[in-house]
Amino acid sequence: MKQVDKLHFITAGMPLRTGKSGYSDAFKIIEEMNLDGMELEFVHGVRMSEETRTLVRQIGQEKNLILTAHAPFYINLNSKEPEKVDASVERILETAKAANDVGAFSITFHAAFYLGMEKELVYENVKTQMKRVEDVAKQEEFEVWLRPETTGKGTQWGDINEVINLSKEFEYVLPCVDFSHLHARSAGLENTYDEFSNILEKIGKELGEKALNNFHGHLAGIAYSSKGEKHHLNLEESDMNYKDLLKAMKAFDIKGAITCESPNIEDDTKLLKEYYLSL
Numbered sequence: 001m002k003q004v005d006k007l008h009f010i011t012a013g014m015p016l017r018t019g020k021s022g023y024s025d026a027f028k029i030i031e032e033m034n035l036d037g038m039e040l041e042f043v044h045g046v047r048m049s050e051e052t053r054t055l056v057r058q059i060g061q062e063k064n065l066i067l068t069a070h071a072p073f074y075i076n077l078n079s080k081e082p083e084k085v086d087a088s089v090e091r092i093l094e095t096a097k098a099a100n101d102v103g104a105f106s107i108t109f110h111a112a113f114y115l116g117m118e119k120e121l122v123y124e125n126v127k128t129q130m131k132r133v134e135d136v137a138k139q140e141e142f143e144v145w146l147r148p149e150t151t152g153k154g155t156q157w158g159d160i161n162e163v164i165n166l167s168k169e170f171e172y173v174l175p176c177v178d179f180s181h182l183h184a185r186s187a188g189l190e191n192t193y194d195e196f197s198n199i200l201e202k203i204g205k206e207l208g209e210k211a212l213n214n215f216h217g218h219l220a221g222i223a224y225s226s227k228g229e230k231h232h233l234n235l236e237e238s239d240m241n242y243k244d245l246l247k248a249m250k251a252f253d254i255k256g257a258i259t260c261e262s263p264n265i266e267d268d269t270k271l272l273k274e275y276y277l278s279l
Contacts, residue, residue, distance in 0.1 A: 077130070092146070
């Protein structure tokens with residue numbers, strides 16, 4: 001697996017300033033803004049030509065950028081329809097291959113919905129399908145972490161304990177901690193220095209140093225209700241306590257990538273990086 005040496009701040013997809021241009025211009029903007037890389041957003045399907053993969057890998061290596069990838073949204077490893085489960089496994093593997101091709105160090109995905117089923121059963125279903133994913137990833141010698149993401153609604157599989165427990169079962173699996181989702185899922189909790197520290201401490205205690213030294217997180221402003229996440233907001237338009245989160249990450253010497261998913265993508269990524277460097 002690719003090693004990371006510090007905490008990197010990356011954009012969720014191409015910066016808005018890229019307009020209708022492609023990856024070359026996107027990476028130029030990232031470099032000009034002194035940001036650290038990009039999460040490739042395959043939200044509607046993994047559509048990336050071999051030529052583009054080669055280009056992204058080349059630019060990433062030349063400029064020493066950190067890359068991650070987000071799998072398509074149409075994934076449910078707990079679907080009651082076997083063909084949808086198979087398609088979900090395939091989408092995760094397609095994302096992993098694309099990420100491996102471009103030299104990314106990590107992929108993330110929303111793993112499943114409960115569909116009114118018992119949590120224990122859903123966990124076992126997700127675990128069964130993750131074994132299929134990891135078996136192929138190992139066989140193909142992909143050098144990317146596979147990361148179920150903490151989710152923002154109570155109807156979605158992926159609270160912090162579930163993603164940590166699943167990570168214990170597999171060599172290639174670690175959590176993607178979306179702090180905004182945890183804040184929304186709890187309807188306003190998980191938003192203080194102590195709460196952030198507890199999450200990081202739990203990950204380190206249960207998964208070891210490798211989980212803190214190869215971290216992948218998401219952060220944005222977020223709107224939520226008692227039922228959880230509604231939509232993303234810009235950081236300064238929300239109650240997301242990003243300053244205390246970054247202080248906690250600094251205290252724990254987290255290494256890896258924080259992907260900023262705010263609507264104003266690159267501006268909030270820069271805001272986060274500059275605040276972190278000021279600590």
